[in-house]
Amino acid sequence: MSGSRAPRAVITGIGVVAPTGIGAEAHWKRVLAGEHRIAPISLFDATPYPCTLAGEVPDFDAQAWTDTRRIVQTDRWTHLGFAATRLALADAGLAEAGPADPYAVAVTLASSSGGNLFGQRELQRLWSQPGRTVGAYQSIAWFYAASVGQLSIAHQFKGPCGVLAAEAAGGLDSLAHAVRTIRRGTPVVIAGGTECPLSPYALACQLRSGLLSTGTDPDTAYRPFDAAAAGYVPAEGGAVFVVEDLDHARARGAPVIYAEVLGWGATHDGRHTTPDREPGAGHYARAMEVALRAGGAHPDEVALVVPDALGVPGYDRAEARALRSLFGPTTPPVSTQKALTGRAHQGGAALDVATALLALRHDLLPATAGLHRPAAGCELDFVREPRRPRGDLALVCARGFDGFNSALLLRRPPR
Incomplete structure (x- = not known):
């Protein structure tokens, strides 16, 4: 910190993994085109449920973003986080692993429901098979802080790490916390969040709220602020950002400064x-x-x-x-x-x-x-x-x- 002036926090990297595509460019292109990406759920058979539609990340291959060892230890929401983080780091022009000072990079992500697909699979095995066991990674993969832990380990980011749990509001709170972390002396923070609330159990929980749309037309099932609005359609994905001290970004020649978190x-x-x-x-x-x-x-x-x-x-x-x-x-x-x-x-x-x-x-x-x-x-x-x-x-x-x-x-x- 220079004198009494608080460091200014800017966003220098964007990583998008969403129904609109993988990468910020793909997302922006489909947003401008107004291309609807809601479709029938494919991650499991949702035909017995009142809600059968969701937004899923298209053509997502976890092996393209992390190694097999981490894939078997983690849930799809963390796999999406691996991808979004690598995209954000590349966009910011930062190394993916082994930074010169690992304590200069922190990870602060938001979480809502944890590893739904992994937990569903393991609990079904527990109650439906004679062995009545779950895998060794059950307690890790569905834990709400799993993505923060796995990403910090994978990239060797050893700065202050944490997770924000405030449902949708957490996606914004994570960036606010990133600014606080920067003002406390850590120059780079990975923030944002990904989600995959698409499993039979997760869908049942959302249906219990009474807020889900039961529409069957992907183009009209979710219509915020419209006279025909009747609930939301669930989705997976999200975005991860590189939030950085402005002086640090300028000193290293960051390729892009998108905006300041004001x-x-x-x-x-x-x-x-x-x-x-x-x-x-x-x-x-x-x-x-x-x-x-x-x-x-x-x-x-x-x-x-x-x-x-x-x-x-x-x-x-x-x-x-x-x-x-x-x-x-x-x-x-x-x-x-x-x-x-x-x-x-x-x-x-x-x-x-x-x-x-x-x-x-x-x-x-x-x-x-x-x-x-x-x-x-x-x-x-x-x-x-x-x-x-x-x-x-x-x-x-x-x-x-x-x-x-x-x-x-x-x-x-x-x-």
Whole structure:
């Protein structure tokens, strides 16, 4: 730290592994094309379930991203994390393993539900086979901190490591924690998160919430803020980022600086998430207000809002109220692509950050997906056609189940 000035944290690498493709370029291309990537679930037979659709990462081969030994020890959500991390490191121009100072790189990811497919397989073996055993890696692979541990070991990153558990809000909280870690003296932090909530048990848990869409048309099953909204479609994937001290990034000649993490805010409603009770908007709006205040920004300066976009009518209305309470009747442009991909919990929030970064980078706001007619109470300035942003600030928002609220403010560097 120079004098009393706190280090500035910037994002220098993006790794996307999502239904829209593997790599930031593939994701951005499909977002601009408005290409729906929701399809019937293929990871297991979902035909007996009311919800049969999901967003799955296409043509994902774990062996292309890590070795066989780690594959058998870990779940698919960690495999996705291996891929996203390698992509982020390559994008940032950083070594994948054996950094000169391993204590200069930390890992702080978010987690929602852990290793679902691995746990499902092992527990089915426990209860259905005579041996009544589980594999030696069961306690590791489905643990919510498994990806953080495995990635730090694989890449020999020995800085302060941790995991954030706040459902979708954790995808933003991980970047906020990364900034704190940088301000405490660690120059590089791997942040973000991936998810794979697609197993019979995981799907049953989500169905129990009453928030899932049971639509059968992949193009219309998930329609946030729309008059026909009827729940969300689950998804896997997410994004991982290299968050870096600005001085460190400049000194090493980082190829790209996408944006500065300018501010963040987090609050909690203290209320259980249910489909029949419309949540309040006050705490959510406060998280956004705190993010702007922490970044020294005025609401009028925000050029893009990426919302949580749950697709449940009451929650969409509450999110619209929160935005209007902060910005007034005329909100900044609002854009969400979850109708293309599904909702990947904390991985989805991280993916929203990637989309916002790419929008700032390309100076282009992508059109909102899946919106035909806004529902009553959800009248916002939705981006209907791609347009140029009027400013350099993007606000990404997320609500985690059972009361978590987070907002992250990003600023594009000067041209």
